[in-house]
Amino acid sequence: MFGPLGFSLAPYIKSSRTLSGWFKPFAAWYAQAAGYRQFGLKYDDLLVEERDDVQRAIGRLTTREGYDRAYRFKRASQCSVLQKQLPKEEWIKPEEDVRYLRPHVVEVEKENLERQAWDTASVKRN
Template sequence: MNVLGPSLAPYIRSSRTLKKYVTPIAHWYADLMGYRKMGLKYDDLQVEESPQVQRALGRLTPRETYDRSFRFKIASDCDLHHKPLPKEQWSKPEDDKRYLQPHILNVLKEEEERFTWDTMTVQRK
């Protein structure tokens, strides 16, 4: 039921040595993906067909929703012209914060809690 799937990130972050070697590779891979060249953020790449992501998108502030839509519009225009944005308009790594993930995690926690309460059995003494 976990939309995000298993992650090695907490283990890598806890090890100073692993973090030192993996961080440059992660930055290189993020640049290679090319979504920043179109002005997108990492959370813009989430699969929207998931019901959990749909509920999380409904929890965004109006400003976050507008910014997301604007990024998609710019990315569509780049795709139409087969050109990335000029380098000064690329999304910067320091601006690429996870704005949707906390909402998705809250939705997953709520679903887990709801499942726990729905399957609870009452026993009389």
Template sequence: MSLAPFISKRPWLVKMLQPLAQMYVNQAGYRKMGLRTDDLISEENETVLKALSRLPPRESYDRIYRIRRAQQLSMQQKILPKAEWTKPEEDVEYLGPILREVEAEEKERAALDTLTIAKKH
């Protein structure tokens, strides 16, 4: 269960929690490695793999590059120079919309697969 819908419906609560959310993102450190939020989504799920296959070629290449660079930095126990960190305005969702679309399709397919037809007498 997520608190996001509850919080997003209350602008005063969003305003109050925004600094805390920014502090959390900064402490997470993924931006210091040049990653974006959607780069952290695990690829161990069929739904995610399907969404990744729908990415445009350039976005897919960029994702792989960012992840490999972050792995290399991690092995060297380094971070990028501050000028190369991912800026908040660059950290936009690119996989989430496709992922939600794939999940909706799977949910619809499951509903159609379990559909029963009743005969009228």
């Protein structure tokens, strides 16, 4: 429920077939209504970059992923300046909107927890 990206009921909802059936149409509608796909952005592009764990995760992206991320930001800011959305054929499709940054953020969070555990370890002499 509590992860590095905040509170989430997603694991609980995904584990239940009934809840998953109820929430999937709403989730698809909400993602479309949010409007970030119409500007060529993916969900992970919306993560707050000022967090240390997200900064470290961005540093772990491959060269291609980093280039694609920068291109999406430049294209979205150009759309914002022009106050127009991208043409419909250039919108990000739901199957293309994959979580490319989340695995890196989770990995960084695990490393931080492990580092914290080792930093607080105490050594006793016999």
